[in-house]
Amino acid sequence: MFSISYRMLSSAGDAEDVVQEAFIRYQHALEDGAVIESPKAYLSAVVTRLSIDRLRSAVVRRETYVGEWLPEPLLTDTSHDPAAHAELSDSVSMAFLLVLERLNPVERAVFLLHDVFNYGYDEIASIVEKEEANCRQLASRARRHVQAERPRFDTTPEQRDDLADKFFAAFTDGDLDGLVSLLAADARTYGDGGGKAPQWAVPIVGAAKVARLFLAMSKQLLTHKLAVERHEVNGQPGAVVRTRAGELINVFALDIADGKVQAVRSVINPDKLRHLGPVADVWALGRRPRD
Template identity: 70%
Template sequence: MTHARNRPGDSEAFEELRPLMFSIAYRMLASVAEAEDVVQEAFVRHQQALEQGVDIASPKAYLSAVVARLSIDLLRSAVKRRETYVGQWLPEPLLTDAEADPQVQAEQADSLSMAFLLVLERLNPVERAVFLLHDVFSYEYDEIATIVGKSETNCRQLAARARRHVKAEKPRFEASAEQRDALAGRFFAAFTQGDVEGLIGMLAADVVAYGDGGGKAPQWSMPVVGADRVARLFVGMSRDITKYGITVEPHEVNGQPGAILRMADGQLVNVFVLDIIDGVVQTVRSVINPDKLRHLGAVADVRAIRSRNKAQNDS
């Protein structure tokens, strides 16, 4: 076997494969931080194997196997954590703006949406891996069988079962990105201005707003349902925007229109993501749990800010 520590082209190959490995890990785990950790560990193991003289014919196959197996193990350990999670659990938001550092391939954007990732939560970890590797990343069943340690026939069965679950619940979105983004722009403008009637006109009658604070930041304890209730919820938040000098930055988040809210000093408050269907906002998701925002930058302590403000008003 050839010692391959300094084999020409290794570092370039790693950088070429990193976005694909991250894409697999993020869709498996719905966590940016955990996905980055898994990818880094996979590359460390690959390098260690090379230094030990292991002949790795395909870095892609080796890294895919390590990423998938580590992700499966992490998902299994996450089940209990999510059962005891305070309030609504949502995936960590991933910025997918065209100008942002691309972590994913554009043609796979639909499989990045929060709605889609939440559907994947219904699958067990191995089903999730098999489905993603085959249906999203186009791996062959013989490759997948080696990766997950199952027979090829079993992998086909797992994929078929997962596909049925996903097909039954797979979200659909506005076909025209231009119309979708235009509506999102009007929505966030009406939100900033506290325009209740304008908001109601852009919301589906049965719109649902979900919030994820994880018990670490103030958030809605239950989903808010209905156009009137959601519109008035956002009008209430618009008062905080004015009071605290918060800015609303439009962004593409998980392949869908969204926004980052920031304090005047640039610290993040939360991230919004919209599902737009048939020309109206069908779902709003807000992630304010600071643990899920730190990969995007410094996060404001909203609870402390509100406490200080209350103390000042009471004094």
């Protein structure tokens, strides 16, 4: 249920709320004497409908969002089902979720339920309360949009991890040449501070510019004794930056293709990190006297 709602909303907090509300409704239905033959089907329908409603209101909020908007990051290297995890990892990548943002809420639901979660059109029609033929049309239209912009991840997980290890090692060491060598010529870096943490206002484009940005950040790592922890983030290589006390600073996710880092996404908005643990006050950290 969480997997469906998170892919719908790109927000772990909202997805958790939706799942909780769905189970409350399920429990109330049972208490009222309802006969629910398939709890999975019932909960899938409720979660999807609640997610559609939330997504409609979220679209309005995002129009006034300060700076670049990115999905809330998930640390996905804790999966206990490697086969299922590998199958679904690309569909939870930040790049993929950003493509889904271009679909309307019902298109997004129909596409995800059919193409990602393998629901039949008859089931989907019941869930979204539309005709089966209409659902097929919605899925086809959504699929064309997604396939036109779907990100490529054409290297193996092992190759991606190796390149990511080298990238974050070069970042930690302040190795400018090393960073440049690992970045695609037109590499981009996106930052999401939401106006609540310091962050670059527009994407940084080009290997040299991105590398210089990370070189500058590496000096901040040293100054404030921050740790860079390698993790899988939204099914792709990434890292978490923490203070000495273990508080979160930000989360990085990499897009890797053709043996190069194509994009780096940095989420530092504290509201998007709280589901991962205690979050540092980045403004206060910047004012703190150096050791």
